[in-house]
Amino acid sequence: MIEVYVDGASAGNPGPSGAGVFIKADGNVIRASQPLGNLTNHEAEFEALIHALSICIDNEFQSISIRTDSQLVSSSVDNRYVKNRNYQPYLTHALALVDRFELCFIKWIPSSKNKVADELARKAIPLNTA
Template sequence: MIEAYFDGASAGNPGPSGAGIFIKANGQGERFCFPLPEMSNHEAEFHAFIAALEICLEKGYKTVSFRTDSDLVNRAIEKEFVKNNTYRPLLEKALTLTKQFDLFFLKWIPSRENKNADELARQAIQKGK
């Protein structure tokens, strides 16, 4: 099974942001980092998740376990609901993408287990400056 770790980060809240994705596939580790415009940390988390979903779909990975240290993203996907209207379009896009997988899992993990994605998200902020 493919494992995709993702994280979003902001330098300020809101501030310059970045998305980091680390994918374990076929014994290899793939790293991706994308600068994002100024936004909140929670928005960056959603953008990182959407990017991870899109990358996996582009690569043809259809059975994927996604890992996040974001309670907000994890709960929003689980309940298919978010209170804040700012996040609603991001949630809807993510849910649409999740339906394209044969098997989709999302698991909350502690931050210490998400260090690769966190480091990539912070690199992305620096790239964008």
């Protein structure tokens, strides 16, 4: 099972944002930092998930276990529902990607267990162009 850690970060809410992805795959490691433009923190969290899912699809992974410190993202994917309509497009996109895997689990973890993805997300923030 491929372990996937995701995190989104924003310098302001909304503000310049970044996605961090850390993947442990069969002894290999993938690290990704992606600038996201101006988003809210929750939007950045969803975008980080979408970015991670895309990387996993590109690498033809079939079984993944995702860890996020965003309770909103974790519960939204688990329940396939989000109450706030502003996040519905993000959830719809993420679920379309999730459904392409043979197995895909998502689990909430505390921020203290998601430090690498958090560092990668924060590293992406200054990469946004003005």
